[in-house]
Amino acid sequence: MIQDMIKKVIKKFSATQVQHESLVALDFKMCDEKSGLMQMCFSLLANWPLALIFVIMYFNPFRYQFSIQSFFLADSRIMAWAYSENFMMAFVIFALIGSLISIEILWLTLIAWLISNGEIHVLISVGAAAGIIFSAARKNLKLISLIETKMKNTWMFFSLVQMISVCAASAISYFLYLNLKNFNFFSSSMTINRYEFFVLTVFIQYLTQFGLLGIWGHFYSRRKIEPADWKISYTTAEIIRKLNLSRSFRSELLLFCNEKLEIKSTMPILAGIPDRLQKLSNSETEYLKKAVQNLK
Numbered sequence: 233m234i235q236d237m238i239k240k241v242i243k244k245f246s247a248t249q250v251q252h253e254s255l256v257a258l259d260f261k262m263c264d265e266k267s268g269l270m271q272m273c274f275s276l277l278a279n280w281p282l283a284l285i286f287v288i289m290y291f292n293p294f295r296y297q298f299s300i301q302s303f304f305l306a307d308s309r310i311m312a313w314a315y316s317e318n319f320m321m322a323f324v325i326f327a328l329i330g331s332l333i334s335i336e337i338l339w340l341t342l343i344a345w346l347i348s349n350g351e352i353h354v355l356i357s358v359g360a361a362a363g364i365i366f367s368a369a370r371k372n373l374k375l376i377s378l379i380e381t382k383m384k385n386t387w388m389f390f391s392l393v394q395m396i397s398v399c400a401a402s403a404i405s406y407f408l409y410l411n412l413k414n415f416n417f418f419s420s421s422m423t424i425n426r427y428e429f430f431v432l433t434v435f436i437q438y439l440t441q442f443g444l445l446g447i448w449g450h451f452y453s454r455r456k457i458e459p460a461d462w463k464i465s466y467t468t469a470e471i472i473r474k475l476n477l478s479r480s481f482r483s484e485l486l487l488f489c490n491e492k493l494e495i496k497s498t499m500p501i502l503a504g505i506p507d508r509l510q511k512l513s514n515s516e517t518e519y520l521k522k523a524v525q526n527l528k
Contacts, residue, residue, distance in 0.1 A: 250275035252475040259468040273449040322359030330367025354426040362402040369394035380467040401440035405433040469523035486527040
């Protein structure tokens with residue numbers, strides 16, 4: 233089961249897409265909760281192309297052949313900031329940038345290129361990478377207000393664990409930098425060991441997040457759900473257009489919704505059903521219709 237899930241995840245090439253598809257699949261009951269949570273926790277494996285990009289950059293024969301520093305030589309403030317140890321400033325700036333344009337692999341590739349050419353300080357690159365990864369979790373957290381199902385708690389805990397893991401990994405990376413600096417790890421030249429350290433810190437970010445999400449998912453899937461906790465499903469229909477869903481998944485979801493609507497239309501209305509359950513069923517039908525409308 234785990235091997236099949238990993239194969240499914242790595243075909244997506246986007247951790248955010250895997251996370252959003254897992255959220256919808258769980259809400260629409262297209263999979264069991266354990267499989268959905270496992271896919272959500274394994275979502276980071278979808279960013280595997282980043283490892284390939286880092287390796288290519290490391291062996292790039294044209295490193296240091298082109299520099300963008302010459303464009304900013306006239307502005308000493310930009311140069312001073314680019315070579316400062318202002319970790320938090322880089323974190324905040326790139327967290328905002330990532331919130332506006334959320335293409336995690338693209339931004340991390342750009343940061344990797346800058347540090348591989350010695351264009352920025354190693355701490356700026358580490359802070360920028362942490363900010364980009366943090367922005368993805370923060371953007372996920374913003375969706376909570378639009379979710380009404382039991383998935384609201386699941387998505388909230390998932391996003392919070394992501395954000396906590398980024399903070400923890402950033403602290404580890406920062407203190408590791410300070411200790412390596414004391415041992416003159418970066419003192420040989422302006423470029424030596426910088427790129428390698430950046431790649432290490434990105435690995436620490438993903439490893440920490442993967443570990444904490446795995447622990448959370450393991451215990452969260454074992455919780456007991458009381459009948460009183462059952463809530464309406466399909467409310468993610470409201471945010472389908474805001475989610476990163478693949479074309480194949482959208483087609484699968486559209487077919488699923490149409491089948492559900494067909495089943496509901498043929499079900500007889502039984503006497504004696506509590507009003508609450510009848511209203512619940514009617515609301516779910518409306519959400520299914522809205523999902524079909526948003527998927528077209």
